[in-house]
Each structure stands twice: as C-alpha cells, then as structure tokens.
Amino acid sequence: MVGVKRKNQWDKELEQLFQELQVEEDTPVEVIAERVESELSTSLKIGFFGSPGCGKSALMNAMIGERKTDTKITPGTNVTTHIWGEDDTMLFVDLPGYGGLIEEHTVDDYWVNYDIESFDVLLCCFETKLNRDDEAFFKEAKEHGIQIIFVRTKSDNLYDPNKSRRELKREIRRHLIYDVFGRDSKLVFTSSKTKLGIGKLHDAVTERLDAKKQDIFYRNAKAYSESFLKRKSKAAHRVVFKYSFLAAGKGAEYEDVLDTAVDVDVVTEMIENVSDQFGLTEERLQKMMQEDQEEVEDFDQIAALSSEDDISEQMVLEYMAKFKGQQRVANITKVVPVVGGMTAGFGLSYYTGREFIRSCEEIAELILEAEIQEKK
Numbered sequence: 001m002v003g004v005k006r007k008n009q010w011d012k013e014l015e016q017l018f019q020e021l022q023v024e025e026d027t028p029v030e031v032i033a034e035r036v037e038s039e040l041s042t043s044l045k046i047g048f049f050g051s052p053g054c055g056k057s058a059l060m061n062a063m064i065g066e067r068k069t070d071t072k073i074t075p076g077t078n079v080t081t082h083i084w085g086e087d088d089t090m091l092f093v094d095l096p097g098y099g100g101l102i103e104e105h106t107v108d109d110y111w112v113n114y115d116i117e118s119f120d121v122l123l124c125c126f127e128t129k130l131n132r133d134d135e136a137f138f139k140e141a142k143e144h145g146i147q148i149i150f151v152r153t154k155s156d157n158l159y160d161p162n163k164s165r166r167e168l169k170r171e172i173r174r175h176l177i178y179d180v181f182g183r184d185s186k187l188v189f190t191s192s193k194t195k196l197g198i199g200k201l202h203d204a205v206t207e208r209l210d211a212k213k214q215d216i217f218y219r220n221a222k223a224y225s226e227s228f229l230k231r232k233s234k235a236a237h238r239v240v241f242k243y244s245f246l247a248a249g250k251g252a253e254y255e256d257v258l259d260t261a262v263d264v265d266v267v268t269e270m271i272e273n274v275s276d277q278f279g280l281t282e283e284r285l286q287k288m289m290q291e292d293q294e295e296v297e298d299f300d301q302i303a304a305l306s307s308e309d310d311i312s313e314q315m316v317l318e319y320m321a322k323f324k325g326q327q328r329v330a331n332i333t334k335v336v337p338v339v340g341g342m343t344a345g346f347g348l349s350y351y352t353g354r355e356f357i358r359s360c361e362e363i364a365e366l367i368l369e370a371e372i373q374e375k376k
C-alpha cells in the first residue's frame with residue numbers, strides 16, 4: 001500500500017512541477033531548459049558570525065555532515081565562503097566577528113564590507129557571552145529585518161555544580177538574549193561534539209526561509225531526523241527532474257542498451273549529485289556493509305554508485321537498464337507533456353533518479369537509526 005501511495009505522490013509532484021514551470025505540450029525545449037535552470041539557480045547564503053574559536057567551523061561541519069567543500073576567500077577580508085551543492089547553491093560564510101577583524105576594518109564599516117544585507121539568515125554564534133559591539137550589531141540587523149538565530153555553541157560544556165542544565169539554559173536565554181534583543185528572539189543550544197541541538201537549529205533555519213531556499217537547505221544539510229530525511233528526498237526530486245530533462249534533451253544520443261535517446265553522462269552526474277545530498281560517504285557505507293546491508297535491496301550496487309571515486313558510465317548504464325521497459329516508466333512518460341523524441345529518455349532518467357533517491361533514503365535511514373542508537 002505504501003508503495004502505491006508513494007507512486008501517486010511522485011506523479012502528482014511531477015505534474016505540479018510542470019504546472020509551476022508552465023510547461024505545455026508545445027513549449028519549446030529551449031524554453032523549458034531555461035526555466036529548469038532558473039528554478040535551480042537560486043542560492044542560499046547563511047552567515048556564521050562569532051569570535052575566532054567559538055566553534056563556527058565545527059558547527060558548519062555538524063550541519064553539513066563532514067563533506068568535502070569548496071572554499072573561496074574574499075580578498076582584503078577574513079571572510080571564507082564554504083560552498084556546497086550543485087551550481088554552488090549553498091553558501092556558508094565564515095564571518096570573523098569583531099575579534100577577527102583585520103587591521104584596516106572597523107566595527108563601523110563591518111556592515112558594508114561584509115555585505116550583511118545579502119544574507120538569508122545570520123547565525124550569531126557565541127560561547128559564553130556577547131560583547132557590546134555584537135549587541136549593537138545584532139540589534140541593527142534585527143531592525144533591518146535580517147533573520148537572526150542566536151547559537152550558544154559548545155553546549156556540551158554547559159555545567160555548573162549548583163545548577164541544573166535547564167536552569168543554566170534558562171538564565172542564558174533570559175539574560176543574554178530576551179532581556180537584550182526581546183522575547184521574540186531565537187536561541188538554540190548546540191554542540192558540534194555531541195550533535196545536540198543541530199536538528200533544532202536546522203528547523204530554526206528552515207522556518208526562516210521561503211520554499212525555494214528551504215529546498216536548497218534540505219538538499220545540502222545533514223539529516224538528523226526522519227522528517228528532515230523525508231524533506232530531503234522531496235527536494236532531491238527537483239534536482240532529478242532537472243537532470244532528467246537535460247539527459248533527454250538536446251545532444252542526447254541513442255543508447256542501444258537502454259533503447260532510448262539519453263545522455264548517460266548527465267545521468268551519472270545526477271547520481272553523484274543525489275548520493276552527495278544524502279551524505280553517503282565511503283566511510284559510512286563501509287560501516288553499513290558490515291552491519292545491516294541485507295536490509296537494502298541491491299545494496300552493493302547502490303554503494304558502488306554512491307562511492308566518492310568516479311562512477312563509471314558503465315555502472316550507471318547497468319543500473320538504468322534495470323528499469324527499461326517497466327510499466328511504471330511508461331506511466332511517467334504519460335504525465336510528461338513534452339513533445340518530440342525526448343519523452344522516453346526523460347521517463348527513464350527520471351525513474352532512475354527517483355529509484356536512486358528511494359535507495360539512498362533507505363540507506364540514510366539506517367545510518368540515522370544507527371547514529372541515534374549510538375548516542376543512547
């Protein structure tokens with residue numbers, strides 16, 4: 001029953017996506033390509049403000065899940081931008097805080113030099129307390145309508161022999177945040193060491209984003225809960241849509257093995273992209289191989305496709321070939337209004353991506369369960 005429900009859900013999503021993109025029977029391929037590109041080219045920019053050593057880098061890793069990153073340093077500043085996602089869509093900007101300002105910068109020009117208005121969310125990280133400059137800065141940011149979340153880092157260290165953790169948290173919340181910034185301020189206690197509060201921080205971030213940017217966050221951030229994982233799958237779906245469209249579009253070659261015109265190179269990129277979004281690293285997969293791999297159908301094949309080394313087109317071709325000629329692929333094709341010879345290739349690529357997401361989700365669920373179990 002679950003399978004049937006899920007299938008209908010997927011098809012509904014596909015239809016909805018076509019509606020959103022205003023794709024009709026006779027929409028030219030170039031126009032659709034353009035819409036698909038713009039659909040996924042939005043970027044999300046999150047700022048991490050705080051003094052050096054307060055735990056910003058560790059927090060980023062906890063939020064993302066120890067994945068490889070590209071970094072870019074803005075000349076003349078101490079600003080490092082960490083970039084994740086396809087088309088550089090998720091940016092974590094390491095803001096130095098006033099303690100890390102380089103000589104020629106002052107607190108006064110921080111706002112302009114660090115382009116504060118450009119952030120979707122600003123995480124104000126602190127370990128013990130905020131200084132007066134920080135307070136003034138965040139009051140101003142709040143007045144400008146910038147979304148701020150206060151993050152008390154290293155909360156595993158929260159300890160006082162005479163007070164409970166709860167009391168300590170309440171005091172911090174009241175005295176450092178509510179009394180200074182108002183009761184509508186958001187404070188999250190996190191520990192990058194124990195991962196305490198990271199899921200809560202994810203929720204706080206997504207609550208402050210519009211649907212498109214939420215999608216970017218769900219795709220790129222590490223799941224700490226089943227509900228986050230579900231949203232991740234849903235968001236991954238859009239990426240699969242994009243790649244399927246590109247794989248079946250112009251330049252796709254007729255593939256004998258698959259009996260359709262499809263660009264296997266693009267599908268390979270899609271597979272890499274999706275596995276990256278689910279954080280299926282070599283290390284995690286290795287661990288699973290020893291434990292409960294029999295719970296996942298075709299685990300070895302999925303693991304090979306998710307490995308961090310280059311995936312061969314041959315492997316992808318074999319994986320795709322399994323779905324060739326299936327009724328369910330034909331069902332997708334029926335939903336696709338695109339004319340021309342690309343419909344079959346789209347259906348097969350899309351179905352492949354969707355099945356791959358499903359397998360990744362299953363594996364990620366098992367990893368998540370194991371991680372939760374470890375903590376107990």
Ligand SMILES: Nc1nc2c(ncn2[C@@H]2O[C@H](COP(=O)(O)OP(=O)(O)O)[C@@H](O)[C@H]2O)c(=O)[nH]1
Pocket residue numbers: 050051052053054055056057058059153154155156157190191192193194
């Ligand atoms: N106990 C504990 N230590 C942490 C935590 N996060 C970071 N640290 C430690 O604090 C130091 C500075 O962390 P880092 O992330 O580099 O701070 P940054 O300079 O703000 O990027 C490192 O030695 C980390 O190991 C945490 O959640 N708990």
Ligand SMILES: [Mg+2]
Pocket residue numbers: 056057058094
């Ligand atoms: Mg750092």
